Amino acid sequence: MISVAEALEDVLRLVSPLDVEEVPLRDAAGRVLARDVRALRTQPPFAASSMDGYALNRAEAEPDALFKVIGEAAAGHGFDGSVRAGQAVRIFTGAPVPDGADMVVIQEDVTRRGNLITLGHGIDQKDNIRPAGGDFSAGDPFTAPAVLRPSDVALLAAMNVDKVPVTHKPVVAILATGDELVQPGETPGPDQIIASNSYGLAAMCEETGAAVRLLPVARDNAASLTQAFTLARDTDLILTIGGASVGDHDLVGQVAGDLGLEQSFYKVAMRPGKPLMAGRLGDAAMIGLPGNPVSAMVCGAIFVTPVLRRMLGLEQLHTPTKTAVLADPLPANGPRAHYMRARLTDGQIRAATRQDSSLLTVLASANALLIRPPDDPARAKGDVVTYMAL
Numbered sequence: 137m138i139s140v141a142e143a144l145e146d147v148l149r150l151v152s153p154l155d156v157e158e159v160p161l162r163d164a165a166g167r168v169l170a171r172d173v174r175a176l177r178t179q180p181p182f183a184a185s186s187m188d189g190y191a192l193n194r195a196e197a198e199p200d201a202l203f204k205v206i207g208e209a210a211a212g213h214g215f216d217g218s219v220r221a222g223q224a225v226r227i228f229t230g231a232p233v234p235d236g237a238d239m240v241v242i243q244e245d246v247t248r249r250g251n252l253i254t255l256g257h258g259i260d261q262k263d264n265i266r267p268a269g270g271d272f273s274a275g276d277p278f279t280a281p282a283v284l285r286p287s288d289v290a291l292l293a294a295m296n297v298d299k300v301p302v303t304h305k306p307v308v309a310i311l312a313t314g315d316e317l318v319q320p321g322e323t324p325g326p327d328q329i330i331a332s333n334s335y336g337l338a339a340m341c342e343e344t345g346a347a348v349r350l351l352p353v354a355r356d357n358a359a360s361l362t363q364a365f366t367l368a369r370d371t372d373l374i375l376t377i378g379g380a381s382v383g384d385h386d387l388v389g390q391v392a393g394d395l396g397l398e399q400s401f402y403k404v405a406m407r408p409g410k411p412l413m414a415g416r417l418g419d420a421a422m423i424g425l426p427g428n429p430v431s432a433m434v435c436g437a438i439f440v441t442p443v444l445r446r447m448l449g450l451e452q453l454h455t456p457t458k459t460a461v462l463a464d465p466l467p468a469n470g471p472r473a474h475y476m477r478a479r480l481t482d483g484q485i486r487a488a489t490r491q492d493s494s495l496l497t498v499l500a501s502a503n504a505l506l507i508r509p510p511d512d513p514a515r516a517k518g519d520v521v522t523y524m525a526l
């Protein structure tokens with residue numbers, strides 16, 4: 137049995153960043169920017185008014201000063217001439233500030249009669265002008281790698297970058313195995329349950345940026361499993377679920393081996409997740425996840441997510457761990473790292489009392505995995521422990 141750190145190193149060695157493709161900006165959200173891009177324009181491209189009011193020369197902005205309004209500058213329609221002594225231009229937010237003006241007095245501070253305006257007494261000293269290039273200048277970089285958030289998409293749009301170089305989405309085949317499994321929405325037989333893991337893992341992979349191919353459940357026989365593996369051809373990562381342990385019907389290792397799996401490891405010193413396996417199968421990486429629902433999801437968080445991030449070309453592969461104060465004492469841990477389902481509230485963390493790896497209700501109500509190293513001694517209330525947010 138190898139440690140979690142060794143298994144992580146091994147599993148990350150199985151994959152490398154995927155190729156780059158260009159996608160339209162509309163499809164870029166959630167994708168990983170693969171190469172630096174540069175702003176194709178300056179924003180704002182001109183000194184722009186930030187308020188509705190009157191553009192004039194600041195040196196003349198005295199209480200009761202009188203100006204003649206000589207024209208209008210609106211967003212999209214600048215004023216062509218220039219502003220001279222005693223003159224002002226009616227201006228609206230987003231409009232180019234006309235030549236000769238270096239201040240916009242907001243209309244609330246102005247009284248207008250016909251073409252004449254008089255300034256009030258409490259004029260705001262702000263110039264209400266956004267300088268050209270105040271946001272960014274042509275050539276400014278947007279640095280890769282980065283998962284593109286909605287705000288990034290807005291910035292790329294403003295930079296006039298309409299085709300975005302992103303890393304290919306890793307294609308993940310998810311292959312659940314077991315005679316007991318039926319799909320959600322079907323009616324299980326008396327000895328059957330619903331295949332839940334595939335759906336949880338698919339959501340996890342998609343949230344990380346992968347495209348998922350959810351395969352039909354393979355039955356607990358070599359022929360069915362072999363056929364299912366053929367459906368996983370041309371994918372980047374094959375995730376099997378279940379059939380990983382030592383029972384007579386746990387055939388995943390054997391069938392994958394017959395199909396040419398170059399196994400990197402089998403069994404990791406962790407709880408849950410001991411019977412985890414990984415290797416390369418043809419052109420794809422394969423991770424064999426244990427069948428217990430919580431084990432599959434925890435192994436997904438610890439191993440699958442970093443593997444996908446590496447394929448996506450991201451620098452930060454691991455979900456960062458943090459520390460919190462124990463709300464309740466914990467007994468000594470055994471020889472395997474324990475990823476305890478826990479709840480973090482106001483900096484205090486409390487492990488769930490029931491840690492069986494079949495309990496999805498406990499996982500769903502957890503917001504953290506409290507991480508106990510192998511052979512961690514008993515811990516008292518108030519001790520500082522490590523966790524990973526879920």
Ligand SMILES: Nc1nc2c(c(=O)[nH]1)N[C@H]1C(S)=C(S)[C@@H](COP(=O)(O)OP(=O)(O)OC[C@H]3O[C@@H](n4cnc5c(N)ncnc54)[C@H](O)[C@@H]3O)O[C@H]1N2
Pocket residue numbers: 312313314316317329330331332333334377378379380381382383386408409410411425426427428429431493
């Ligand atoms: N004698 C031993 N027995 C077991 C050991 C061991 O070391 N010696 N390890 C246990 C541990 S730890 C785990 S974890 C499980 C893992 O077993 P498998 O990966 O072979 O998983 P299965 O036996 O196929 O299923 C286990 C459990 O999970 C349910 N399951 C499976 N797939 C799904 C799915 N897609 N959705 C929902 N639930 C699923 C399945 O019905 C079983 O209840 O082995 C222990 N045994």
Ligand code: MOO
Pocket residue numbers: 406407408409410411426428431432493
């Ligand atoms: O590893 Mo099993 O995953 O302990 O339940």
